[in-house]
Amino acid sequence: MIRTILTTTALAAGLAAAQAQTAAEVLDTYADIAAAKYEDSLVAARALQVAVETLTADPSAQKLAAARTAWLQARVPYQQTEVYRFGNPIVDDWEGKVNAWPLDEGLIDYVDGAYGGPTDANQLAALNVIANPTFTLSGTEIDATDITPALLEDTLHEVDGIEANVATGYHAIEFLLWGQDLNGHGAGSGDRPWTDYATGDACTGGNCDRRADYLTAATDLLVSDLEWMAAQWTEGGAARAAVTDDERAGLTTILTGMGSLSYGETAGERMRLGLMLNDPEEEHSCFADNTHNDHYYDGLGIRNVYHGEYVRIDGSHVSGPSLSDLVAATDPALDADMRIRLLETMGALGQIKTAAEAGFHYDMMLARGDDGGEALIMGGVDALIAQTRSIERIVAALDLGGIAIEGSDSLDNPSAVFQ
């Protein structure tokens, strides 16, 4: 085995010097785009924070609508970062704080009677911390009198070790802005009244001040979490260093992120599973009915990483030498194939988005026996799986191409390539 690798390296030596430079540039572009995406996510989250401050200071229907708009806008850059999640341990370890899903929302606030109470899987599924300033957890009294970022992050989030106890991040905020979607497979999203944030007698749903505190704390936490992640990708940041230190491992990271998000996460966990369960809440943004955009911008994020070109939320471009360039230098036909697959995925996800924006919402597509909805969703699933096969081909092609290798796990343990 060792001799084989040495031979390959020796044969590729002449090529490797030239390609090493290219690989380094590709990784720089990848990190530059990450920095831009997380900074955009931060900028948009700060706008959400302002909208939440405005809402809680003087609640009105218009201000709730403005906060919802800010949330929807904040999702656009964030979803495009998800391609960085798998493969980058720094992102994956952190991601659960900002985008955990699915959630048992009864942990946070009041829910409809049909939601049910505690289950075998989650004894705290209906805790309702907004209505309960103190509660008992495994025999210990928990003081939740002051709803602070620290309470959400350190005590409530994934409390009792249950991942569905999501107390922080975009989807907790989404629930506080929209409320439960009680329309089942019918049209319409959550319809939380603005008066859930009203003061005095106008307050609906009870504990409006605690609800406002929760919304404020969750939004503040989202901003600080995004500040931290944006810093990891700047010059000298740990996430940037992790991908640029080792070219072979860095390229593997890019492809791992693209493939895992395409296949196991989006095509599997978020799309195929929801379709099988026929559950209208089994969609990524079930309160806001924004799932069509979640999938679409996930797909776009995968594509813009491959192309090494990202359009920022202010319209400016970040671009540079790309993985596409690197593949084209090794196998132009494979690069062309990958580009087509990515476009086909955007076409399929675009059809879902188009139908949803025309009024055929994602939860309607999930209804049992809805052939049109099933075809739309499976069109996205099939395209994502097809592009995953091309990503695997690129992994194989770049291995054969003799990309400069130093200290990669994959040398010692081939199966570590995708861990």
Added chain:
Amino acid sequence: MRLTFIAAALMLATVPARADVGALLDRHILPGLAAFADATGALADDAAADCRAPALRPGLDAAFDAWLPVGDLRIEPSETGALSIAFWPDPRGFTQRTLARLVAEEDPVAGDPTAFAEYATDNYTCRLAATIAADLRRQAAALATAWTDGFAATLRSAGAPGNATYLSGDEALRAVYTQVLGGLEFTADQRLGRPMGTFDRPRPALAEARRSGRSLRHVILAAQAGHDMALALAGHDLPVTTAAMGRVRDAAGRISDPAFADIADPAARLRVEVLQQAVDGLHTAIAAELGTPMGIAPGFNAQDGD
């Protein structure tokens, strides 16, 4: 130490020129799916005759036993098929919730009550079990057909003109090899990892099929499936892999509770940890003894998501 041993063994092993995806289909996957279809047919017949729980248990055990050899495949027809045949893990409690709702509402989905008049006209749960068994038979037959009449040909014709899924034999090989290793990862991380939880918070209630006391048996059968598929692919003995499977059996043999219900006991937990390490060891052995000589690394896994 173990790596050295594996490396030494590899130097002695005969490396196959080409692993045989066709043999894997013919010797393991297709007969396995047919046997599962037969077993679910017998279960459905049992349930039609007597849908009370004691009458169903032997058939359910046999159907589960037939499922495990092919149950961890998550590729093409089995991706959707496995989801609705053996939906687990179920972190949000869909199964419990759905069954509870059906029973509470006596949802007419359970079928025509007169069909089971002799035993069950007054017992909704009994009728529901029979209907689920009949549906399982339908699903098992559909899955076997989807492989036999469709996807098997796609795998066999890898690299042929017109096969847009697998452009070379190596791609088909990588696809099935990924299934072998993915199943073992699932067994170590989910079948064992879920009930283990953390030392401070073990979660025996999350063990697969714990109510029927089958959790440990599933681990053994799933590991055996990985071992058998590796051998079918190789077409010759894999001594390191077979030795690793022996260690899985030894470790399993020291576990006394078939549903890991005693996992909170530190000594019992340690025995389950040893089993988990043995399953990981089987994974390592197959990667070293089969994957590396073929020059194949696993591709993306359907269960890579969180």
